[in-house]
Amino acid sequence: xxxxxxxxxxxxxxxxxxxxxxxxxxxxxxxxxxxxxxxxxxxxxxxxxxxxxxxxxxxxxxxxxxxxxxxxxxxxxxxxxxxxxxxxxxxxxxxxxxxxxxxxxxxxxxxxxxxxxxxxxxxxxxxxxxxxxxxxxxxxxxxxxxxxxxxxxxxxxxxxxxxxxxxxxxxxxxxxxxxxxxxxxxxxxxxxxxxxxxxxxxxxxxxxxxxxxxxxxxxxxxxxxxxxxxxxxxxxxxxxxxxxxxxxxxxxxxxxxxxxxxxxxxxxxxxxxxxxxxxxxxxxxxxxxxxxxxxxxxxxxxxxxxxxxxxxxxxxxxxxxxxxxxxxxxxxxxxxxxxx
Numbered sequence: 001x002x003x004x005x006x007x008x009x010x011x012x013x014x015x016x017x018x019x020x021x022x023x024x025x026x027x028x029x030x031x032x033x034x035x036x037x038x039x040x041x042x043x044x045x046x047x048x049x050x051x052x053x054x055x056x057x058x059x060x061x062x063x064x065x066x067x068x069x070x071x072x073x074x075x076x077x078x079x080x081x082x083x084x085x086x087x088x089x090x091x092x093x094x095x096x097x098x099x100x101x102x103x104x105x106x107x108x109x110x111x112x113x114x115x116x117x118x119x120x121x122x123x124x125x126x127x128x129x130x131x132x133x134x135x136x137x138x139x140x141x142x143x144x145x146x147x148x149x150x151x152x153x154x155x156x157x158x159x160x161x162x163x164x165x166x167x168x169x170x171x172x173x174x175x176x177x178x179x180x181x182x183x184x185x186x187x188x189x190x191x192x193x194x195x196x197x198x199x200x201x202x203x204x205x206x207x208x209x210x211x212x213x214x215x216x217x218x219x220x221x222x223x224x225x226x227x228x229x230x231x232x233x234x235x236x237x238x239x240x241x242x243x244x245x246x247x248x249x250x251x252x253x254x255x256x257x258x259x260x261x262x263x264x265x266x267x268x269x270x271x272x273x274x275x276x277x278x279x280x281x282x283x284x285x286x287x288x289x290x291x292x293x294x295x296x297x298x299x300x301x302x303x304x305x306x307x308x309x310x311x312x313x314x315x316x317x318x319x320x321x322x323x324x325x326x327x328x329x330x331x332x333x334x335x336x337x338x339x340x
Contacts, residue, residue, distance in 0.1 A: 008083045013090035014040020034063040037335035067335040070095040096143045110137045120213030123173040127237040132163040136184040154200040169239035215331035216242045221322045224274040228288035232261040247318045257297040274316040
């Protein structure tokens, strides 16, 4: 496929990748317009210490907020033969007439190894499975695609990379991936500019894996009957930029972060699981079935550190009703955020 001459890039969605790619396009003196949603525009970007909306305003990037891109009156007049559209975590599915208006130049970026890890919360699921293979994909958006559920378009460009051993929590994955992803998208824009013909490839559906979207406050409850290594992985998977994996301490919800599993104090009986048996070096030592979970951050719902108030002999416990809800709750997001 050849995209021809392009002088205008329309970006759909949000998140740090869109923020970084917008600035890259501006440096390349490309015309760029953003269509986003309230929850994306309000998202705080840690690196820039601003929301996405503030970043767009500061850099004079035209943007529109909409609950449904298909109903937005501004999009169609902007699309012509020199326009290309790229989705970066957009919340909507595109309808047939809007797809056709782009004449094959409407693409979706996916930072996963398609068709693996379809769905959402990609890095949380990858951490739980100890998976360190990253991937960048650009695929044609077609009318069969359902955002966050099913990807069926032909792949225009793809490239794999590996997350280093020190990446343990989602923020580590985000920080490393964004460098690979921006470089990938910059390379694509340059290839389009020089008139490259892109070979098209179809998704191999027999390799498909689907893992649903997650909501930390519902799904992030720790099951203390799990093995110590599994608990460590679970806490890592809901660490920054998320609220953290949670449990109860004396009936009050707390969030655990910055933890690791250790065998130096030996094994414990399952009845001891969740007991805080030692405090040392600004960390809690918590018994698990197979060893110790060393926890360096225990926070309340306001993000305040509770370390000083935790006493040796107290137990971290998650009642079964919360664990059952975590296994049965389905997270559904729209342009405003999580549907309550």
